[in-house]
Amino acid sequence: xxxLYYKTYRNNQSDEWVAFIHGAGGSxxxxxxxxxxxxxxxxxxxIDLRGHGKSQEAFQRYFSNDHSFENISxxxxxxxxxxxxxxxxxxxxxxGTIIIRTLCEIAPERVQTLILGGAVTxxxxxxxxxxAVGNALKRFVPFMWLYRxxxxxxxxxxxxxxxxxxxIGQAKRVCQHEFMKWFKLTNNxxxxxxxxxxxxxxxxxxxxxxxxxxMFLPQVLKLVSHHKNAWLNILDNCGHVCNVEQPxxxxxLSIAFIRTHSLS
Numbered sequence: 001x002x003x004l005y006y007k008t009y010r011n012n013q014s015d016e017w018v019a020f021i022h023g024a025g026g027s028x029x030x031x032x033x034x035x036x037x038x039x040x041x042x043x044x045x046x047i048d049l050r051g052h053g054k055s056q057e058a059f060q061r062y063f064s065n066d067h068s069f070e071n072i073s074x075x076x077x078x079x080x081x082x083x084x085x086x087x088x089x090x091x092x093x094x095x096g097t098i099i100i101r102t103l104c105e106i107a108p109e110r111v112q113t114l115i116l117g118g119a120v121t122x123x124x125x126x127x128x129x130x131x132a133v134g135n136a137l138k139r140f141v142p143f144m145w146l147y148r149x150x151x152x153x154x155x156x157x158x159x160x161x162x163x164x165x166x167x168i169g170q171a172k173r174v175c176q177h178e179f180m181k182w183f184k185l186t187n188n189x190x191x192x193x194x195x196x197x198x199x200x201x202x203x204x205x206x207x208x209x210x211x212x213x214x215m216f217l218p219q220v221l222k223l224v225s226h227h228k229n230a231w232l233n234i235l236d237n238c239g240h241v242c243n244v245e246q247p248x249x250x251x252x253l254s255i256a257f258i259r260t261h262s263l264s
Contacts (some may be wrong), residue, residue, distance in 0.1 A: 002051065003078055003079055003082055004047055004048060004050060004055045004075050004076070004079055005028075005047070005048040005053060005054035005055040005076075006028075006045060006046060006047045006048070006079050006083075007028065007045075007046045008043065008044065008045050008046075008083065009035065009038075009039035009043065009044040010043055011039060011040070011041065011042055011044075012154065012201070013183055014041060014043055014261055014263045015043075015086070015087040016042045016043065016089065017042065017043045017044075017045055017085050017089065018038050018042045018044055018045070018088065018089045018090075018091060018258065019045040019047065019076070019080075019085075019088045019089070019090050019091070020034065020045065020046050020047070020091050020092075021047060021049070021076065021090060021092040021093075021096040021099055021100050022043070022047075022048075022049065022052070022053075022092075022093060022094075022096050023037075023092075023094030023095040023097075023118075024052075024094070024095040025052070025172075026052065026053075026093075026094075026096075026234045027032065027048050027052050027053030027054075027263075028046035028047060028048050028053055029053065030093060030241075030243070030244070031046060031091075031243065032245065032252055033244060033247035033250075033251075034091070034243060034254075036100070037251040037255065038251070038255065041255060042089075042190070042258070044122070044258075046081070046083070047076060047079060047085070047185075049072060049075070049076075049096075049099070050067075050072060050075055050160070060223075061118070068231070069098060069099055069102040069192065070102060070106060072099055072100045072102075073099055073100075073103035073106055073107075074106070076103055077103065077107055078101070080110060086110070087109070087110055087112050087237050088110065088111070088112060089112050089113045089115065089258050089261075090103065090104075090111055090113070090114055090115070091112075091115040091117070091254060092114075092116055092117065092119075093117045093118050093234050093241060093242075093243055094118045094120060094240065094241070095120060097114075097117070097118070097119040097120055097121075098120055098189070098192070098193070098196075100114060100116070101114065101116070101196055101201065102192070104201045104203055105196075105201070108201070108202060108203065110220045111201075111203045112203065112261060113203055113204045113205070113206070113257060113258060113261045114201065114203050114204070114206070114207065115206045115208065115257060115258075116204040116206070116207050116208070116252045117208045117209075117241075117242050117243050117250065118192070118208075118209065118210070118213055118216065118240040118241055118242055118243075119207050119209065119216060119220055120189075120216055121193060121197060121216065121220050121223050122190075122193050122194075122197060122219035122222075122223075123198065136202065148242070154201040154242070156213060157159075157239060159237065159239070159245065162244060162245070184220055194212045197223055199212050200227045200228065200230070201229065202229065202260045204229055204231075204257070204260075205227070205229060205230045206230075206231050206232075206233070206254070206257045207220050207223075207230060207231065207232040207233070207254070208232075208233050208235060208242050208243075208250055208253060208254070209225060209232065209233075209234055209235065209242065210235050210237075210238030210239045210240060210245065210246070211234050211235065211237070211238060212237070212238060212239045213238070213239055213242070215240070216240065217234070220232060231257070233253050235249050235250065
């Protein structure tokens with residue numbers, strides 16, 4: 001069986017695992033400012049999703065099932081099974097938050113907590129328009145043009161420059177054919193997000209959002225107001241990719257949340 005590329009950092013003092021899931025167009029390298037803090041306290045699992053990072057070759061060779069949030073989540077479960085990890089805390093960013101929320105739906109027994117950074121919980125009018133434009137132009141415009149446009153719209157400020165450049169740099173490594181498969185996922189995203197909004201997960205869930213994440217923060221505020229098992233921290237002077245822009249605060253809040261809901 002072919003597996004996604006993964007990397008582990010073992011901590012002999014802990015039985016807890018923390019699995020990091022990146023977003024579309026990225027790779028596990030997006031978590032470079034989390035590794036040191038987390039590996040000092042937990043076992044850490046980094047995964048490159050299908051078609052991304054070092055999983056590109058494995059995907060082209062072995063994966064033939066359709067791109068869906070469920071199948072992508074099952075790819076992650078296969079890695080957990082291979083490593084004999086029964087349960088983990090999951091940390092996701094951007095589109096990765098939808099993937100781990102899906103994983104929580106299909107295998108809730110594998111999820112101890114969810115930490116959702118820059119969470120995508122509902123598309124507003126502007127993001128729906130972006131998706132529609134992307135779908136209309138994807139066959140005619142190089143995908144990197146679209147990705148750059150999206151990155152600038154989602155992360156427009158000067159202080160978002162590092163996050164924006166990081167995401168664009170990672171996306172350059174994804175082939176156009178693969179990008180199109182992931183982009184097609186957005187066609188059916190709203191019914192799934194509506195379901196997640198209506199059905200709360202039993203896993204304790206922490207939302208970490210930048211105060212300048214204007215496309216997605218308003219929707220998270222609404223969701224948290226009626227989900228009893230969800231908490232929200234808003235990070236100041238921060239955009240969409242909060243683990244890169246405010247890593248110290250992101251790490252501190254995430255680790256405290258995991259400690260609160262630790263098995264031990």
